[in-house]
Amino acid sequence: MAREPKTVYTCTDCGGASPKWLGKCPHCGAWNTLQEGVAEPTGGVRHRFQSLARSQPVSTLGDITAGDVARTPTGLEELDRVLGGGIVAGGVVLIGGDPGIGKSTLLLQAVDALSNVMPVLYVTGEESAAQVAMRAQRMGLAGAKVRLLAEIQLETILATLEAERPAFCVIDSIQTLYSDQLTSAPGSVAQVRECAAQLTRTAKATGCALVLVGHVTKEGALAGPRVLEHIVDTVLYFEGDTHSSHRLVRAIKNRFGAVNEIGVFAMTERGLRGVSNPSAIFLSTHSEPVPGACVLVTLEGTRPLLVEVQALVDAGGPSPRRLSVGLERDRLAMLLAVLHRHAGVSCMDQDVFVNAVGGVRISEPAADLAVLLAIRSSLSSRPLPRGFIAFGEVGLAGEVRPAPRGQERLKEAAKLGFSVAVVPKANAPKRPIEGMTIHAVERIEQAIEAVRGLD
The missing domain is CATH 3.30.230.10 (Ribosomal Protein S5; domain 2)
Structure with a gap:
């Protein structure tokens, strides 16, 4: 008889594993974060522990020449402000936010604008190619040079990246991808960690600027293991009420720019548009001064x-x-x-x-x-x-x-x-x-x- 697969409980915050369910994670102390999954085989996963960056010889810090990082503007001024001036070759950006707040809309606009100056690739795992085309048509985007791939298998995406050689790539979203080398379901801690590590390694090796779209939990934090935010170079959060037309994009982490920078957008029928005078949004219009x-x-x-x-x-x-x-x-x-x-x-x-x-x-x-x-x-x-x-x-x-x-x-x-x-x-x-x-x-x-x- 075939042996039943062994189960393991993995913490969604730190990625630590436990053989049985516990109310409190024994590794990081978080409560109610252990989720059941299939234990991965021990063989054939040594590549996970390889460094994300190429090995370099030991050198003296004072002898290293450090220059300004070359940036490419995305064509959206408010997004460039949050990123620190534009995208960086080999940089990995993680952007999260509530469903329907405008993550895919903003990135589709950025991909269309960047397609005029560099090869781009948009990988969608949540929508079909026809749905993305309908949204681009509704927003008035031509998309004549935007390469599109509807796929959730990691190995196929990596092969496409090697064949297309894009300078800018969007993965929408990281929670939908899965690798054949793991048996757990897409969105699990192991799959998210493995797919993010493989994509980040590819971006660093090829110099492709990569944007990962991430889901958020009901508390507003990025779903998946906490190590996901440590792997990437920049973490952006979408803020705002879906019932309002205004959106804020805030930088929580940025290795190439200032943190806590924000970009202000207004949602229109043609997509997100930058707000040149954001102070006007947060000031009420009273005909006369009111108490309080x-x-x-x-x-x-x-x-x-x-x-x-x-x-x-x-x-x-x-x-x-x-x-x-x-x-x-x-x-x-x-x-x-x-x-x-x-x-x-x-x-x-x-x-x-x-x-x-x-x-x-x-x-x-x-x-x-x-x-x-x-x-x-x-x-x-x-x-x-x-x-x-x-x-x-x-x-x-x-x-x-x-x-x-x-x-x-x-x-x-x-x-x-x-x-x-x-x-x-x-x-x-x-x-x-x-x-x-x-x-x-x-x-x-x-x-x-x-x-x-x-x-």
Whole structure:
């Protein structure tokens, strides 16, 4: 009788294997990440442990000549901004996002634009060739020089790469591929790790710029083993609500450029279009100033953005709620304690809701001052003056700490017509900015007094 295949439980986070199911991974400590699969044979898999890069002799760091990396623009300015200027020969990019958010649309546009300057290949594993052609026709793309392959077998794809010799290739998506050398199903930890390693090795050896499309889990993280993000050179995340027309592409990792850079796109009938003035997306249009709204100048990578922070303070019950959208909830609770202790503004019996307009996520602490002023404005039912901005980190002692690159933030706000600013004293410009009145403060009490003087 044939022996039943041996099963093994593999962690989706670290790739560690266990002979039986456990609630907690014994390798990385993650909970509920072990998934059942077929154990792979021990023979014939030695190639997995080969280095992804060609071996080099030992040399002295000071003797190595390092030059600028040559880049090829994709034809989409916002995508080039996130990538650091364009694609790099031999570079591997992993892009993830929710279903239907526009990953395939953006990459099809990039492939069509790059086909005019270099040979390209689009490998689709989720759609048929006819479906891709229909989408290109709907977007108005000619695709006269775009080579297309509908395939999910890794060995066939590698043979096509060797025959076509493209300079740019898109794999849509990595979770649909499988290798004949493994018996597990497509999308399993072993298949994703093996296919990604083989494709990355091929990209480094041939100099082909490769883009891998990845699925995301319900928590928003990239599906598959965590090692997938370590193998590639650049990791991009698509952000945004599918019910909104605006999309953000954020760089989480980039070996060839700055991290936390973002590109802003608008979804249209003809595909994704770059937004030249993204601050207009995140600012609400009020005919008159309203209570609880404060404009913040935040920094995303190298780009200053103006985002409106809205706060609503309402009568609560014995257990008041604290809810924030786009900002950290724990930080909101801390800021409310600072506002009560050092500025004498109490919200202990009030429901407090804070929202960042436009669906943007603000993670930097420079938003603290704007959040506190918006809460105070809503509580007192007094709107902040027209053309008002604020930024600065607030400490537990009530001090207002400086934000990085404050001069660029103020210049961006002045360029868009804002005339009044409350900023940390360390960010006050040495030379006055034309058309802008700046109030430099050191403590939260001074910021509240400065706003009261503007009422």
